[in-house]
Amino acid sequence: MPEQLSFPLPRRDGRAAGDFHVGEGNRDAVDLIRRRQGTDGWPGGKLLLCGPEGSGKTHLAHIEAAETGAALMDARAGLQTQAQPAVIVDNADAVAGDPAAEEALFHLHNNQFNTGGTLLMTARTRPGEWGVTLPDLASRMMATTVAKIGAPDDQTLRAIVIKLLSDRQLKATPDVIDHLVAHMDRRYASPARLVAALDETALASGRAITRAMAARVLDADRRGGA
Numbered sequence: 080m081p082e083q084l085s086f087p088l089p090r091r092d093g094r095a096a097g098d099f100h101v102g103e104g105n106r107d108a109v110d111l112i113r114r115r116q117g118t119d120g121w122p123g124g125k126l127l128l129c130g131p132e133g134s135g136k137t138h139l140a141h142i143e144a145a146e147t148g149a150a151l152m153d154a155r156a157g158l159q160t161q162a163q164p165a166v167i168v169d170n171a172d173a174v175a176g177d178p179a180a181e182e183a184l185f186h187l188h189n190n191q192f193n194t195g196g197t198l199l200m201t202a203r204t205r206p207g208e209w210g211v212t213l214p215d216l217a218s219r220m221m222a223t224t225v226a227k228i229g230a231p232d233d234q235t236l237r238a239i240v241i242k243l244l245s246d247r248q249l250k251a252t253p254d255v256i257d258h259l260v261a262h263m264d265r266r267y268a269s270p271a272r273l274v275a276a277l278d279e280t281a282l283a284s285g286r287a288i289t290r291a292m293a294a295r296v297l298d299a300d301r302r303g304g305a
Contacts, residue, residue: 096142099135100238104229111226112143115165115197122224124191125198127171129205130228133239133267136201140169143199158183162190165197172202174216175209185216231267236260239267243274249281251288258290262297273300 101109108128114120130136144151149165152158154173160183168187174180191198202209205227206220231239237260244251251259263269276296281288 095145098242099138099142100235100242102235102238103232104235105130105135105231108226108228109139111224112139112199115143115147115199121197121199123222124196125188125223126200127206127220127223127225128199128201128228129203129225130201131203131267133269133271134228134231135239135267136228137169140167140199140201143167149197149199154180154184158187160186160190162194162196165199166191167199167201169201171200172204172206172209175211178212181211181213181216185213185219188216188219228267230265233260236263236265236270239270240274243270247274247278249274249278249288251277251293252290255288255290255293258293259297262294264300269300273297276300 108130111121111126112128115126128136128139140151143149144167147165149167150159150163151167151169154168154170158168158174158180166187168184171184174184188198190196200223205225206217206223209220211217211220237256240256240259244256259270259273263273273293273296276299277288277293280292280296284292286292
């Protein structure tokens with residue numbers, strides 16, 4: 080019998096509003112983002128969305144850009160400093176320790192403030208933990224309102240697993256997903272790590288994802304993190 084060949088399927092990265100789950104851990108942060116306008120808008124026209132890896136910061140940045148037409152930049156790829164009605168800087172904490180990048184974010188911040196534009200930034204941690212060396216930027220970041228993403232609940236973890244499976248065109252039964260959610264590490268980064276391992280395991284074996292496969296992946300993940 081000829082050997083069965085398996086090929087990786089194209090991946091998507093769903094970043095539409097319909098792909099994002101609002102749960103207990105991120106509801107307050109989402110509400111703050113939505114207050115961008117009006118009398119209860121962002122103080123000084125700026126807001127920092129802060130949360131750990133995998134918590135949906137970039138996803139929310141893309142949703143905000145789509146809804147408002149804001150210019151979306153990734154600080155890791157460099158910043159444009161000219162003022163615009165609305166600007167979003169993803170991974171803003173990446174500027175820390177790079178004098179030119181810190182200077183660029185400082186000028187962008189000032190230009191947005193001076194022209195009445197809004198500035199939404201994302202980062203893994205609060206500004207005091209970044210290690211910014213430019214005093215003027217540090218002071219402005221410390222004065223920025225922070226929207227903090229809290230720990231995920233089970234429904235959020237389940238929604239993330241389902242989204243990531245869909246992004247990779249993988250199928251898993253509800254009992255497999257329930258087993259993953261019940262036994263995974265309770266951090267936002269866990270679903271991406273486990274779904275990637277399931278994808279690799281299923282591809283290598285040429286078999287569908289089962290609860291037994293999920294159990295093996297969970298066990299390997301726990302041993303790897305020990």
